[in-house]
Amino acid sequence: MESMKTVYIIILLSIITLVPSAFGEIKTFTKEYTYEASELDSKSTSRIYALEHVKRLLLEELTDLLNSQSNSVASQLTKDQITSITAGIVSADILDEKWDEQQYWLKAKIEANTSIIQEAIKIIRSDALMASDLEATQKRIEIFTKQLESLKKDPGNILKDRQLAYNAITDRIKASSMMQEYYQLKLNGKASMHELINILSIIIELDQTIAKAYYDRAELYFIRNELTKAESDYQNIVRLKYYPVYAYSKLADIYYKNSELMKFVEYKYLYLNNSDSIEIEKGLSDNISINDYNKIIKKYPTSYKAYLLRGYKRITELIGNSTHNDFKQKPQPIDIRITKDINKSLNLNKQQPIAYLLLALLNKELLKYNIEDDKYKTIINNIINYCTLGLTNFPSDYIAAKLLRMRVIYGSRTRDCELTARDYENIISIESAKTSINNTSLSFDYEKLAEQNVACNKYNEAIYNYKKAIELSLKKNIPDNEYLFEYLGDIYKAVEDNDHAIDAYKNAIKSIDKKILNHTNADDKTLPLFTNAIRNLNAYKVKISNKIKSLGQ
Numbered sequence: 001m002e003s004m005k006t007v008y009i010i011i012l013l014s015i016i017t018l019v020p021s022a023f024g025e026i027k028t029f030t031k032e033y034t035y036e037a038s039e040l041d042s043k044s045t046s047r048i049y050a051l052e053h054v055k056r057l058l059l060e061e062l063t064d065l066l067n068s069q070s071n072s073v074a075s076q077l078t079k080d081q082i083t084s085i086t087a088g089i090v091s092a093d094i095l096d097e098k099w100d101e102q103q104y105w106l107k108a109k110i111e112a113n114t115s116i117i118q119e120a121i122k123i124i125r126s127d128a129l130m131a132s133d134l135e136a137t138q139k140r141i142e143i144f145t146k147q148l149e150s151l152k153k154d155p156g157n158i159l160k161d162r163q164l165a166y167n168a169i170t171d172r173i174k175a176s177s178m179m180q181e182y183y184q185l186k187l188n189g190k191a192s193m194h195e196l197i198n199i200l201s202i203i204i205e206l207d208q209t210i211a212k213a214y215y216d217r218a219e220l221y222f223i224r225n226e227l228t229k230a231e232s233d234y235q236n237i238v239r240l241k242y243y244p245v246y247a248y249s250k251l252a253d254i255y256y257k258n259s260e261l262m263k264f265v266e267y268k269y270l271y272l273n274n275s276d277s278i279e280i281e282k283g284l285s286d287n288i289s290i291n292d293y294n295k296i297i298k299k300y301p302t303s304y305k306a307y308l309l310r311g312y313k314r315i316t317e318l319i320g321n322s323t324h325n326d327f328k329q330k331p332q333p334i335d336i337r338i339t340k341d342i343n344k345s346l347n348l349n350k351q352q353p354i355a356y357l358l359l360a361l362l363n364k365e366l367l368k369y370n371i372e373d374d375k376y377k378t379i380i381n382n383i384i385n386y387c388t389l390g391l392t393n394f395p396s397d398y399i400a401a402k403l404l405r406m407r408v409i410y411g412s413r414t415r416d417c418e419l420t421a422r423d424y425e426n427i428i429s430i431e432s433a434k435t436s437i438n439n440t441s442l443s444f445d446y447e448k449l450a451e452q453n454v455a456c457n458k459y460n461e462a463i464y465n466y467k468k469a470i471e472l473s474l475k476k477n478i479p480d481n482e483y484l485f486e487y488l489g490d491i492y493k494a495v496e497d498n499d500h501a502i503d504a505y506k507n508a509i510k511s512i513d514k515k516i517l518n519h520t521n522a523d524d525k526t527l528p529l530f531t532n533a534i535r536n537l538n539a540y541k542v543k544i545s546n547k548i549k550s551l552g553q
Helices: 004-018 043-068 079-087 114-126 128-152 159-188 193-206 211-223 227-239 244-257 261-274 290-299 304-321 336-348 353-366 373-391 397-411 417-433 441-455 459-475 481-494 498-520 527-550
Strands: 027-036 093-099 103-112
Touching: 027 043, 043 079, 043 093, 043 103, 043 114, 043 128, 043 159, 079 114, 079 128, 103 114, 114 128, 128 159, 128 211, 159 193, 159 211, 193 211, 211 227, 211 244, 227 244, 244 261, 261 290, 261 304, 261 397, 290 304, 304 336, 304 353, 336 353, 353 373, 353 397, 373 397, 397 417, 417 441, 441 459, 441 481, 459 481, 481 498, 481 527, 498 527
Parallel strands: none
Antiparallel strands: 027 103, 093 103
C-alpha cells in the first residue's frame, strides 16, 4: 500500500503532466558533457559516467533556480539534499550522444515546473524515510564515482583485477541511478506493478546491497500473492538489516498463509522481541485468533514461543477491551490464562526478557483502576521487579529500553536517584544508537536525567544534561524550550554562576517571545483561540524577568 504522501505526489505529478499550463511555466534546462575514456572504460561504462555527470549538472542548475525563488522550501535544505530529492522526481531526457572510442559526448535536458517541484519536495521532506532513501541513493553514486577515479589512478594492481573491480563499481552506479528512475516511475503513477518489479529486478541483479529495492519488490510480490518470491526478498531485507522488524512481521504472515506454523511462531516471536517501545503495545496487528494459537500449541506443546504469543494475544485483547476513561469501576479480574501462558513459557525457557516485560505490562493494566493503597504499592513493586528480571536476561535494545522506561516511571518514587539516573543513562545509550530519523525522545531523556542529577546534587552533570536536552529539542523543532532554559538558569543560579544563569533566562524569554509572535500573527478567526495562551506566556515572561532582576540586572 502506498502512503498518503506518495499518493499525493502521484496525483500532483499526474495532473501537471495532463495540464501543465494550468500550473505555471515549464522551465527547460539543457546541458552537455564530454567524458574522456580511460583504459578501463568501454562504451557502456563511458556512457554511464557521462550520463551521471550531465544529470548532476542539470539537477544542480534546477536546484539553484529553486533556491533563488522567494518563500522556497528548498531554502531550508542543503544543496545536496535538494539535488537528491529532485533526482527522484524529475528525469533527464537524452537529446543526443556520440562515442568515438576515446570520448563519450552526451547532451540532455530536464523540463520542470518549479511550483510543482517545490510542493513535491515539501511532501517528500515530510516523509523522513523517503527523503533518507533518496539521499542515500545519491550518496552511493558519489562514493562509487570516487572509487572509479581511484582505480583509474592506481597502476599498481594487475589490469585484469582493476578491470573487474571497475566494471563492478560501474554496475553499482547504474543500479543507484536506476533507483532514481524507479522513484520517478513510482511517483508519477504511470508504471504498472509488472514494470516496477522489472526495474527493481534489474537493480538487484546489478547490486545486491540496495535494501530498498528488495523492500519495494517484496511489497509488490506480497500484493500479487507471489509469496515465495516475497519471502525471499523479505529475508534479504533481514540480511541487510533494513527495517528487519517489519520483515519479521511480513514473513510471519507468509508462513501462516502457507500453514508453516513453526516458522510463523519463530518470526512472530522475533517481531515481538524486536518491536520498539511503542509498537509492542499495539498488539500483534494480525487476524490470528486465540483458537489459532490453541491449534498451534496442540500440535507443538513444548514451544515456549507459542505459549508466550498466546499470552501476549490475550494481554492485547484485555488492553483493547478495558475502559480507559472509567477509573471508578471495580478492579476487573485478570484472566488467569494470561499468567498461566506466560509462566508456562518461562518454565520452558526462563531466559525470556519479553516474558517479564509482558508480566510488567499486565500489572500496569491493573493500575488503571482505583484500588487500595497497599495493593497499589504491591503492583508498583511487581512492575519494578519484573522489569529488573527482564533486564538481567539479555534483552534486545528495544525491549531493554521499554523495561528501563517502565522502571524509571514506576520506580522514581521508591528508588534511589542515582539508580534512576543510571537507568536514564542506559536509555540514552540505547536511543542514541538508533538510526530512526524520527527519534525525538532523547531530549526528554536528557531532561529527566538532569532532574535526577539535581536530586542527587550533581549540578555539573545536570547542567550538561539540560544543555543536551536543549540542543536536541532545537534540532528536532520540539516546542517548550523556554522551560528547559529556565531550569538551566535555576541550576546556574544555585551554583552562583549568575552570568550563565542570566544568559539562560534571556534565552527562555526569546523562546517565549517567539511563541507570542507566532500566536499574534494568527489570522482573525484563530487569534481568539490564542488569547489565553498569549496572556499566560506574558505572565511567564514576567516571572523569568523577575528572576533576571533578582540577579542584579
